[in-house]
Amino acid sequence: MTEEIIIAGFGGQGVLSMGKILAYSGIMQEQEVSWMPSYGPEMRGGTANVTVILSDSRISSPILQEFDTAIILNQQSLDKFEVSVKPGGVLIYDPNGIINPPKRKDITIYQIEATEEAARLQSAKTFNMIVLGAYLKAKPVVKLENVIKGLKKSLPERHHHLIPMNEQAITRGMELIKKN
Amino acid sequence: MAEYKLMKGNEVIAEAAIRCGCDGYFGYPITPQSEIMETLMLRKPWEETGMVVLQAESEVAAINMVYGGAACGKKVMTSSSSPGISLKQEGITYIAGAELPCLIVNVVRGGPGLGTIQPAQSDYFQSVKGGGHGDYHLIVLAPASVQEMNDFVELGFNLAFKYRNPVLILSDGVIGQMMEKVQLSEIKPRWTDAEIEKISGTWATTGKKSNRDYHVITSLELDSLRQEKFNHKLIEKYKVIKENEVRFETFQCDDADYVLVAYGSSSRICQKAVEIARAKGVKVGLLRPITLYPFPTKKINEMCSKAKGFLSVEMSAGQMVEDVRLAVNGKVPVEHFGRLGGVVTTPNEVVKALDELIKKGK
Structure with missing residues (x-):
């Protein structure tokens, strides 16, 4: 199994940390992992993206131009990465703020209304975990128990009391995802 | 099962330095390698092993602090990215000329000039052909994974002391910024004064003892015939390195x-x-x-x-x-x-x- 993922959105949406939690979950499942961010100007506002690879064998290139799955959280990223999904691949997007929705017919497209749900929960910080939950429903590449272990590893101990909230958000994401 | 961590290449350089008993890190921030010093400052190794971590006033100051530390037989290092490494070249050739061991890390970004902050490999010539003036070579290691960012710190120090020669880890923004799973090395204590005396006692400036002559660390030789003899000594050393250390x-x-x-x-x-x-x-x-x-x-x-x-x-x-x-x-x-x-x-x-x-x- 090799799963090549791009997660893309605005800086501040938790794109990089979601990728980190996913990569840590992979380690907990004894997979090989890599996490390659776009870094630099993007960190200071604007778009942010990260390539995460999970695999049962040694990972070659951490830099890719085609992906099994694209997780898209704003219009700019959709415009940029819709074309980069391999035929037969998966695209998951949050429709919030999307004017031109994805059009491809040769991939499976899912929606996750994570912005809306995070607002309803009055917890903007759960946004990326709702998205992660949606992804894990569409592509169960790591077990939920390993994601929780990954959360524990990637969050500093002082934030461990937030793990149940994050777990709920993941579960909520799993329930909310729908096919286009 | 061995414990794996998910870390950035840059963070791992810092962690590996502490773990291999490095005595001092001297640096100046620059993207894409700033996490090295940031990680060291957060880890506060001076409380744990006594390792010095110092943000110098410039790259030039940092490399000269490395020169001083290395002259005393200490395990010292610096890191920077391309434009900063250019600034360090004078110090690097002095260190090579004085035959001192040290570790230099270059997390390369695009150039020339200030260039970009994104990854590049355009410092190859500078790294392997000289960089500074004079006939000298660094031993240059090129890690291709976060695990090797860990492994090459200790290997680099070992080679530096084996040959009394500066070692360069030539990385780039991809390996520095990427996270992969890594198994960190065991923690080793820093060398004691007695150990430094045993390892580098024939040359290090550890204080004149009554039973030996002064140790003088210099890269200056006013007699050209003696300089030529020294150049031949370096050529012989590089020959041995070429025979034994190709990886x-x-x-x-x-x-x-x-x-x-x-x-x-x-x-x-x-x-x-x-x-x-x-x-x-x-x-x-x-x-x-x-x-x-x-x-x-x-x-x-x-x-x-x-x-x-x-x-x-x-x-x-x-x-x-x-x-x-x-x-x-x-x-x-x-x-x-x-x-x-x-x-x-x-x-x-x-x-x-x-x-x-x-x-x-x-």
Whole structure:
């Protein structure tokens, strides 16, 4: 199994940390992992993206131009990465703020209304975990128990009391995802 | 099961330095390697091992602090990215001229000048051909994974002390910024004064003892015949290094008609390119130099008997390709491919460049 993922959105949406939690979950499942961010100007506002690879064998290139799955959280990223999904691949997007929705017919497209749900929960910080939950429903590449272990590893101990909230958000994401 | 952590290459350099008993880090921040000093400052190793971590007033000051520490037989290091490494070159040639051990880390970004902050491999010439003035060489290690960012810190210090020569870890923004799983080394204590005396007592300036002469650390020699003699001593040392320390890795080379040559992040991209090209039936392999100085010249030369052509892939305008051509010595075609200025080469672009090389040969 090799799963090549791009997660893309605005800086501040938790794109990089979601990728980190996913990569840590992979380690907990004894997979090989890599996490390659776009870094630099993007960190200071604007778009942010990260390539995460999970695999049962040694990972070659951490830099890719085609992906099994694209997780898209704003219009700019959709415009940029819709074309980069391999035929037969998966695209998951949050429709919030999307004017031109994805059009491809040769991939499976899912929606996750994570912005809306995070607002309803009055917890903007759960946004990326709702998205992660949606992804894990569409592509169960790591077990939920390993994601929780990954959360524990990637969050500093002082934030461990937030793990149940994050777990709920993941579960909520799993329930909310729908096919286009 | 061994414990794995998910860490950035830069963070791992810092952690590995603490764990291998490094005495001092002297640096100045610059993207894309600032996490090295940030991690050290957060980890506060001065509380744990007594390791000094100091943000100097400039890159020039930092390398001269390394010079001072190394002269005392201490395990000292610095890190920077391309423009900052250029600033350090005067200090580096002095350290090489004074035959002192130290570790330098370059997390390369696009150039020339201040360039970009994105990954590049355009400092190859600077790293392996000199960089500073005078006839000297650094031992240059090129990690291709976060795990090697850990492993090469201790290896680098070992080689530096074995040969009394500065060692450079030549990384780039990809390996520095990427997170992978890593198994960190065991924690080793710093050397005691007695251990330093045992390891470097014949040359280090540890304080004049009544039973020995003064130790003088200098790179200055006013007598040209004596300087020439010293130059020959360095040449002999580099010869020994070339005989004993060449490191490389091959990937699917056994039946390869064509060979990609790539180091660091490009070698990872080329592994993927090999997978893609092999799936299309092209017999291609990858040679990854792990040491860029000494370069695997002999290995490449041997491969010429079977290979029909070489493609050197590096994120530069074509630097390492010159060393590949010297090794091949005109026997088969050698081409270069690489993106520039902080644009990272993709595996498919490498496959395309390989197709062109194959077409040309027919």
